[in-house]
Amino acid sequence: METLPGVALPAPARPRAGVARVVANVLYRRSTLYLLLLLTPPLLWFGGVYLGSLLSLLVQSFYTFDDFTMGVTPELTWANYKALLDAANHDIILRTLSMAGTVTVASAVLGFPVAYYMARYATGWRKGFFYIAVMLPMWASYIVKAYSWTVILSKGGIIYWLVERLYLLPALEWALTLPGVGGSSLSTSNLGRFLVFTYIWLPYMILPIQAAIERVPGNLMQAAADLGARPTQSFRTVLLPLAFPGVVAGSIFTFSLTLGDYIIPQLVGPSGLFIGNMVYTMQGSIGNIPMAASFTVVPIVIIGIYLTVARKLGAFDAL
Amino acid sequence: MRSEARYEDGPRAPWWLKVLAYGGLLFLHFPILMVGLYAFNTEESAFSFPLKGLTLRWFQAAAEREDVLGAIKLSLQVAVASTAVALVLGTLLAGALYRRRFFGKEAINLMVILPIALPGIITGIALLSAFRLAEVTPNFWTIAVGHATFCVVMVYNNVVARLRRMPHSLLEASADLGADGFQTFRHVVMPQMATALLAGGILAFALSFDELIVTTFTAGHEKTLPIWLLDQLGRPRDVPVTNVVALWVMLITAVPILVAWRLTRGTEDVAGSSK
Structure with a gap:
């Protein structure tokens, strides 16, 4: 237990009269008012800035883009969503999805042994060492890591x-x-x-798996051994099912981050576009915000489905 | 205690697991080592390996570049502004959500996580289209507003975890001893929360300092350090300076991450505590 400064040295609470005390008492008695006061600034920020923007984006995905005048008019249409089904756009979506899927599987395969060793075998200073050794690359600058790979692969x-x-x-x-x-x-x-995608998102897979394995009580594995399970059996039937939510939690990051990336496809790889590149090009040089907006709805829907499934698999408890 | 956590038959990990685990670490650090190495490269416009020679010349050259210093300054300013907003909003949210149950709590929780759970490109284009509708030209503040939105979760997560571990009886004891809410906050809650607040703030700072994808949408003509680096990749003649700045960026972000780790270490021990 760490020292609790407020307890070890109780500051004598001067009974004070005045506005502060009156306000404090009112807030204590009317706890709903207190809650509202706490929540108002963040709700205004998120509601106004973030959800407001997302909604306006959604609305704009139904606007009409005129190819001749290159202008956007607020006439509602399904045309942008129909265009998603064009062969070219369809390809972009499939290309992005298959990359996101492959990267997720590869990260899980590469990350699991690291997480398993971290959680079950590394003790003392080694545990700290492994934790830092995974955290530092995770937090290291994204663009520097991507750049480094262009150097490595050249x-x-x-x-x-x-x-x-x-x-x-x-x-x-x-x-x-x-x-x-x-x-x-x-x-x-x-x-x-x-390779670059797998490298950059791998730590996001390792840490949730490590946390999930860490939470498996050691005596559960002992019990399995006592009941006659061989190590591989107890690994497969006890540990793996309990660690799986961690894998799903990690896959949310690797999948979603690959799905929305548009920098790495620009720097490394063949010329085919990703969803992100399409969004960026559409809003940038062409100015077709409605089409860009409808393209962003694709990852939103996919991730929405993914999160729902992940929730069913218990991934949120593993975060 | 420790022997209890060990349940495998042998006290040591099988060799192949060790190889895979350390191999994974090597994979994670190899590109970072390359950044460190190439910063000293004498060669001016290629990446040939083995290096032709080592030099410190480019550090001098990079330090004299106005654009590099300007980008670093802008990134630091944005990070300070967005961290400040994130600290306030994140703490308020943590205070509101850590103990009470109320209608819509889950929704608020989701809303805070959403900006980092959804791909950055969605946040980016949503903010950009909203700024365009509001006829705001991208500037320093549009960058900071975007960053603050996804930095809140860093502060919130750290503070809420700390508050949940704080025994509620402390607050009751404080009230029994005659302290009002503000005094309890000042003398009991704040000392408990301080390091979590600091750690959350540092992570928010690091997140903002490195963010690229959202920033490319909200920055307009401003150049933060990651945007400057991205532009550099299209300038093969400038490779030596890019290499040096890349190393600097690595070092600048590593320090706060280590500090944040030390601040929260020991409070996150969850071994064996299955939920």
């Missing part, structure tokens, strides 16, 4: 050097010819883009 960079040293260059070149994976070089391939 021709003549360290990966190419390493691959060449290991005499694996033909293997890499073969891998780059595969459809869906390849590109002319590592930094213009889907493989490269996938």
Whole structure:
């Protein structure tokens, strides 16, 4: 128990008369008034700035964009949503979704052993070391990390050097010819883009899994062992189901963050657009806010569904 | 205590798990090491490995660049402003939500998390379209307003966790001893909450300092440090300065994160406490 300054050295509460005491007493007695006073500033901020903006965006997704005048008129239409189903736009949505899915699976596979070791085996200073070692890359600047990967993946960079040293260059070149994976070089391939995404969102997967495993009581595993389960059995039937909500919680981050990203697809990988790039281009050079708005509804809906499923799987208790 | 947490047969992790765990850490740190290395690179416009030579020259060059210093200054100012707003709003929310149950509580909780749960591009374009409707030209304050909105959750999470762990009997004892609400807040709650507030503030600061995606929408012509870096990626001639600034950014954010970690360490011990 840490020291409680207020208790260890009780400041003599001077009985004071005056406005402050009267106000304090009124607030104590009328706790609903007190609650309202606390909530008003944040609710005004979030309601006005954030929800207001989201709503206005939603409304604008029904506005009409005139291709000839390049102007937006407030005539309501479904045209923007119908346009989402065009083959080109459809492709963009599928491309983004499949990347988000792959990155999520890869992060879970890579992150689970780290989280498991952190939660179950690292003790003492090692625990702190692992925690910091995962936290620092997570908080390190996003753009610097992305930039670093453009350096790493570049021709003549360290990966190419390493691959060449290991005499694996033909293997890499073969891998780059595969459809869906390849590109002319590592930094213009889907493989490269996938690596960068996985790298950047991996810590967001590790920490929730670690927290979930940490919460599994040790005696539960002992009980499983006492009842005759082999370590692999107790891992599969006891630990894994209890750690799964942590994986789902982590996947919310990896999935949602990949889904909305538009910087990494610009920097690394082939030329195909992501949802984010489409939104950015539509609102920027073209000025077609209605189309951009309807594009943002896609990730909102997908993440809404995802969150509902995640909630059912108990992921929110693992956050 | 410690032996109780151990339930595996062997006292040590299997070797393959160790390899995977440390391999994961290596993967996480490898690009960061590369940033540190390339800042000293002598080569001016390529990334060839192994490096041709090491130099400190570019640190001098970067320190003399007006645009770099301007971007750092703007990012610091935005971070200060948005952290200040986040501290006030986050604390108010934590105070309102930590104990009482009321209608709409879940909705408010969700609303606070939403700005970081939804992809930044949605927050970004929503704010931009709202600013356009309100005919506000993007400036310092539009950036700060956007940042503050998603920074609130950092303060809120830290403070609410601390308040929930604070025994309510402390407040009752304080009232019994004759303190009014303000005195209790000043002498009992504040000392308990201070480090959580500081940690939340630091995380909010770091989040704002590094934010790129929302900022690209709300910044207009202003250049925060991450936007400056993004622009630099299209300037291959300027690579050495970019490398140095990248290293600086890493160092500037690492320090507050370590401080925040130390401040909340030991209060988050959840081992074995299944919910």
